Amino acid sequence: MEFNNIYQGLISGKEKLALVGLGYVGMPIAVEFAKHIKVIGFDINEKRVKEYASGIDATNEVGKAIKDTTVDFTSDPDRLKEAKFIIVAVPTPVNDDTTPDLKPVEGASRTVGQNLAPGTIVVFESTVYPGVTENICVPIIEKESGLKCGVDWKIGYSPERINPGDYIHRLPNIVKVVSGMDEESAGEIKKVYDIVIKAGTFMVSNIKTAEAVKVVENSQRDINIAFMNEIAMICDRMRIDTDEVLAGMNTKWNALGFKPGLVGGHCIGIDPYYLTNAAEKLGYHSQIILNGRKVNDSIGAFVADAAIKEMIEAGLAPKKATVLIMGLTFKENCPDTRNSKVVDIINRLKEYEINPVVTDSWADPEVAKQEYGVNLVAWEDIPKADCVIVAVGHSEYRSMSMMQLKELFKSEQADEDKVLIDVKSLYRMDELKASGMRFWRL
Structure with a gap:
């Protein structure tokens, strides 16, 4: 069976490309491809499909472009x-025990297998540990379809690199790693992605290598942030400002520019576990990666503890205090709340019988x-607070003046009793000092 004419069929309009999964990754891919070829966008979430078809982009990843796209959105497999x-x-x-939860990718494999036409190339973009695509997904698709991989259809892998909420690094200008089960499939997959990837594609020799690329690149970032978080905890004990230390360090040509913070989201806070889990199956126990995860997973509690300490030093009774948390999403200017580590701050405060008020206009309340x-x-309903924790760097929080921040506190409070926790170091040190408020930043 010929597989080297799929690209030409797509370009000529004779064939169609389909996206399975229309979340923060799949939907932007579908919309970008639809600018050039015929695209079917499939998702089991009927509500999401109807929103897209109506021109509503709840992810905010493509914005108004959703209204003009030619993607054929459907929930019919x-x-x-x-x-x-x-x-x-x-x-x-x-899963709760940090082992990989492959149920979504297994379910998608069954759906693809039940609706697979002979002569199709299937490419997985979901982040997995090396071996999942060929050892787990392929057998499921073969069983459901009755078609033999390598004969009736072919498989490939290309790790997604979309960064939710990032409007600079978009799909077309991010280099795409591609792979296929053999030379023919790899070549065709590369040509198809080259339709939309203006930055170019980087072909690796096999699918396992491509799978490893994704979990390794995110594990590297996780470890670097863990080091910064550890530095922040050390600086806190030394009573010196972490941000000023890092600003000085970053004047050196080979500084990496990482900063401390809450490490959540669907990639950096999860992918390292996929890598370490696969390594443990081969008898290797991670010495660095898991310790980095341990540090990063402790930061929410560290921030909450700092807030409680500052409240006590301000003469407040934490249990009776009104604590406001600004931001719930895992990153700034993005509605994505997956694996949000702000929740760790909330849970830690609850251990002290503090029920914080949480606001975030970007996040979906439901x-x-x-x-x-x-x-x-x-925002218009938040009560006046004793302690304000600015947990996410949304633009509207970043742009607030000291006067606006002071207005969030109870009017009867003296400035020195107003506790401001600046998790992202959004505000200038000189302005914080001049405000007279009691402040702490990571």
């Missing part, structure tokens, strides 16, 4: 039979309630 090139971009979370049991309070 039977439509996948129309495609000759299928990209799977479903989430790959971890998702916050469903996923974390957090009732988001609208």
Whole structure:
């Protein structure tokens, strides 16, 4: 069976490409490809599909472009039979014990297998540990379809690199790593991605290598941030400002520019576990990666403890104090709340019988309630606070003046009793000192 004419079929309009999974990764891919070829966008979430079809982008990843896209959005899996090139971009979370949760990718494999046309190339973009695509996904697709991989259809892997909320590094200008099960499939996959990837594609020799690229690049970032978080904890004990230390360090040509912070989201806080889990199956126990994870997973509690300490030193009774947390999403200017580490701050405060008020205009209140049991309070309804924790660097928080920040506190409080916790070091040190407020920053 010929597989080297799929690219030409897509370009000519005779064939279609399908996206399975229309979240923060899959939907932007579908929209970008639809600018050049025919695209079917499939997701099992009917509500999400209807929103996209109505021109509503709840992810905020493509914005107004969703209204003009030609993507054929559907929740009918039977439509996948129309495609000759299928990209799977479903989430790959971890279980409570940090082991990989492959249920979404296994479910997607079953759906693809049940609706696979002969002569199709299937490419997985979901982050997995090396071996998952060939050892887990392929057998499922073969069983469901009755078609033999390598004969009736072919498989490839291209790790996603979309950064939610990043409007500079977009799909077309990020180099794309691609791979295929053999030379023919790899070449065709590269040509298809080259349709939209202006920065170019980087082909690796096999699928396992491509799978490793993703978990290694995110593990590297996780470890670097863990080092910065450890430095922040040391600087806190030394009573010196971490941000000033790092500013000085970054004047050197080979400084890496990392900063401390809450490490959440669907990639950096999860992918290292995929790598270490695979390593442990081969008899190797991580010496660095897991310790980095341990440090990063402790930062939420560290911030909460700092807030309590500052309140006590200000003469406040923490249990009776009104604590306001600004921001719930895992990063700034993005509605994505997956694996948000702000929740760790909330949970730690609750251990001290403190129920903080949480606000975030970017986050979906329904998702916050469903996923974390957090009732988001609208900005206009937030009460005056004793302690304000600015946990996420949304633009509207970053642009606030000291006067505006002071207005968030109870009017009867003296400035020195107002406790401001600046997790992201959003505000200038000279302005913080001049405000007269009691402040702490990571």
